[in-house]
Amino acid sequence: MFKDLNPILHSQLRLAVVSLLITVKEAEFTYLREKTNATAGNLSVQINKLKEAGYIDVTKSFKDNYPQTICKITPQGVQAFEEYVKDLQAYLNIKK
Amino acid sequence: MENEQTLTGEQSLELITSMIKQARNDYYDTGISALLWGSVIILCSMVTYLNHYLKWPALDYIWWLTVVAVIPQIIISIREGKHRGYRSYQSDLIAGVWLSFSIAIFLFSYLSSRYVIDHEAAIFLTFYGIPTFATGYGRRFRPMIVGGLACWVLAIVSLYVPYPNVLFLLAGGALLAWFIPGLLLRRCYLKAKRQHV
Numbered sequence: 001m002f003k004d005l006n007p008i009l010h011s012q013l014r015l016a017v018v019s020l021l022i023t024v025k026e027a028e029f030t031y032l033r034e035k036t037n038a039t040a041g042n043l044s045v046q047i048n049k050l051k052e053a054g055y056i057d058v059t060k061s062f063k064d065n066y067p068q069t070i071c072k073i074t075p076q077g078v079q080a081f082e083e084y085v086k087d088l089q090a091y092l093n094i095k096k
Numbered sequence: 097m098e099n100e101q102t103l104t105g106e107q108s109l110e111l112i113t114s115m116i117k118q119a120r121n122d123y124y125d126t127g128i129s130a131l132l133w134g135s136v137i138i139l140c141s142m143v144t145y146l147n148h149y150l151k152w153p154a155l156d157y158i159w160w161l162t163v164v165a166v167i168p169q170i171i172i173s174i175r176e177g178k179h180r181g182y183r184s185y186q187s188d189l190i191a192g193v194w195l196s197f198s199i200a201i202f203l204f205s206y207l208s209s210r211y212v213i214d215h216e217a218a219i220f221l222t223f224y225g226i227p228t229f230a231t232g233y234g235r236r237f238r239p240m241i242v243g244g245l246a247c248w249v250l251a252i253v254s255l256y257v258p259y260p261n262v263l264f265l266l267a268g269g270a271l272l273a274w275f276i277p278g279l280l281l282r283r284c285y286l287k288a289k290r291q292h293v
Contacts, residue, residue, distance in 0.1 A: 026183050028182065092106070
């Protein structure tokens with residue numbers, strides 16, 4: 001039975017952010033922006049959506065007098081990502 | 097990268113793969129630290145070898161270069177950390193291994209140059225501290241960090257304690273480094289297991 005893909009993750013930028021965060025322990029906002037080539041505004045909005053869904057933790061602090069935002073995937077985010085990949089595999093198998 | 101672009105299944109998979117690959121490509125070490133320590137130790141060894149024949153007193157202090165080299169190492173580590181922009185799962189563990197190795201080797205050099213070591217307890221306790229501190233640092237588990245540090249303190253204390261009393265220090269090291277952290281880990285493990293049943 002085909003299951004709908006998680007709408008929170010099935011979006012280009014949010015999926016890119018979660019894919020990056022799944023491979024590292026934590027990442028700075030600037031790192032995510034550089035890797036995804038997204039604008040700061042757009043990335044900020046999508047990070048907030050992921051945070052509201054409970055998929056990532058966001059810590060804001062100051063480093064060398066500059067604001068620093070650090071993002072980290074939560075266990076809930078890991079589980080959602082794993083389910084998304086499983087659903088994606090099922091979806092691709094059905095298409096074949 | 098735009099957000100609201102509709103993704104097909106293939107595009108999603110491609111995006112996940114490309115992001116994971118990008119993050120993985122960043123894992124490569126710059127190699128500067130390895131070059132620094134490789135050069136310093138080669139230089140010190142070769143100068144000491146030459147000085148065996150030359151017998152210049154000033155060159156007896158060449159190994160102090162390893163202490164001086166800690167300064168550029170700290171600068172390199174801070175700079176690399178700043179530019180990296182992320183922390184990987186391995187980075188803390190690798191840092192823990194090198195940090196504990198550094199502390200242990202400096203402690204061992206200090207002890208062997210200052211004291212006549214007439215029993216092995218100091219050496220054993222120094223070794224006990226290495227994996228304990230590295231594991232504690234890598235996994236952010238404070239009891240093991242404390243246990244590792246305690247082993248190194250006990251290694252120094254053991255130089256003033258004669259045999260067989262020194263065996264109490266070995267037991268103390270094992271208690272602080274492994275037994276107490278082990279009890280704490282076991283308690284967490286059983287608690288987690290009960291929650292998942």
